[in-house]
Amino acid sequence: MSGFKALVISEDGQGGYLQSLCERELDSLPAGEVLIRVRYSSLNYKDALSATGNKGVTRRYPHTPGIDVAGVVEQSAVSEFVAGDEVIVTGYDLGMNTSGGFAQYVRVPAAWLLKRPKGLSLRESMALGTAGLTAALCVEKLEQAGLTPSAGPVLVTGATGGVGSIAVALLASRGYDVVACSGKADAVEWLKSLGAREVVGREQLQEGSEKPLLKEQWGGAVDTVGGDILFNVVKSLRYGASVACCGLTAGTGFKASVLPFILRGVNLLGVDSVELPLVVKASMWDKLSLQWKLDLTPLVEEIGLERLPAAIAQILAGQVRGRVLVRID
Incomplete structure (x- = not known):
């Protein structure tokens, strides 16, 4: 042919x-x-x-x-x-x-x-695709930085998207208390069916962008949107907590302050799934096909x-x- x-x-x-x-x-x-x-x-x-x-x-x-x-x-x-x-x-x-x-x-x-991967069909592997790989890398990086289910609620922004929705399901399957953020009011029950305990609106995370620090809320976070929402998440992390950043739909920049980093010791973790060494991709695909496999x-x-x-x-x-x-x- x-x-x-x-x-x-x-x-x-x-x-x-x-x-x-x-x-x-x-x-x-x-x-x-x-x-x-x-x-x-x-x-x-x-x-x-x-x-x-x-x-x-x-x-x-x-x-x-x-x-x-x-x-x-x-x-x-x-x-x-x-x-x-x-x-x-x-x-x-x-x-x-x-x-x-x-x-x-x-x-x-x-x-x-x-x-x-032996535990996934071709169809299942593409149901995950880059989005699933990225979500898993975010969770892996957060856990390597010390995240455990006892750390408190874990926020996922852009939760109805590909990366966000898989992150919600994966975190919930691993025993985390997941709070999903979405601008889609009609997606609340769907997100809860994936494992989110609570769903908050996008506007809630946009409040206080002019402040250098916000009330400590999150034991960890997966951010798929970037922009000022990301920095509001950083300002809301609990002491020593981390956010894994992997997206930019809300913008590539934000108004930053060093205060959350030096007063609360928080971490902003960058996640890339594109140029990642093949051996690292293989390891993560093995996890997604076995102990981290999702419906x-x-x-x-x-x-x-x-x-x-x-x-x-x-x-x-x-x-x-x-x-x-x-x-x-």
């Missing part, structure tokens, strides 16, 4: 971008040692940015987004992978400037690949390639709840 279906983003010549399902040729794929027949991908906020022409994510168009892939090796130039192996790829340059997973085929460097059924909506343009618009408008799993037929 030389032709395959893909979502292609192209410039329209008037400063805009077009999203269309196209037929591509295998020869058009970038260089790489392993050709993969894609079975599943997932929709992430970064994919939506790439699909709408954000040059901070994707520099060159035409382009096929999709930072997550689960599929079957079709051809391999390396001994570590052979035809028929089930594999996953998340992060690195996939879907950014390298043709990504919203297509029936991808070709990637072998150094980006992991064999499918993701309540979190997942499954769509095909043809529904991606509508889903992209929804995620940019903040209308997506949980995870969008993309089935590649």
Whole structure:
């Protein structure tokens, strides 16, 4: 087979971008040692940015987004992978400037690949995807910094998003008292069904942004939004507590003060899941497939390639709840 279906983003010549399902040729794929027949991908906020022409994510168009892939090796130039192996790829340059997973085929460097974790199906691995990996890395980093269930309530911001919703479920499954923050009033019961004890509105976390310190509340936090909300979380941490920061939908900057750090000894922990060494990714995927395995059924909506343009618009408008799993037929 030389032709395959893909979502292609192209410039329209008037400063805009077009999203269309196209037929591509295998020869058009970038260089790489392993050709993969894609079975599943997932929709992430970064994919939506790439699909709408954000040059901070994707520099060159035409382009096929999709930072997550689960599929079957079709051809391999390396001994570590052979035809028929089930594999996953998340992060690195996939879907950014390298043709990504919203297509029936991808070709990637072998150094980006992991064999499918034994405790997860290809579908389950993409129900998690980059969002699940990031959520798990946040929880891992918080626990390495000393977080335990006895530390007090753990806040999750942007809790209806992919990372946030999985973080809520994962923390609850590990015995934490989870407080979810969301701007979606209709998501309260859904978040509680994932394990949140309480749900607070976004406006509650925006109060007091002009103050250098706020009342101590949180034993720990996972922040997926950034901006002034993140610093209000920092100002509300209990003595010695930490927040894991992994997102920027509310902004890339905030008005900071050193007071929470020097008076309460709190920690702001950065979390990256893109350029993480493959051995670290493998270790975290093993956890997600075994002792940290979750039932993701309540979190997942499954769509095909043809529904991606509508889903992209929804995620940019903040209308997506949980995870969008993309089935590649």
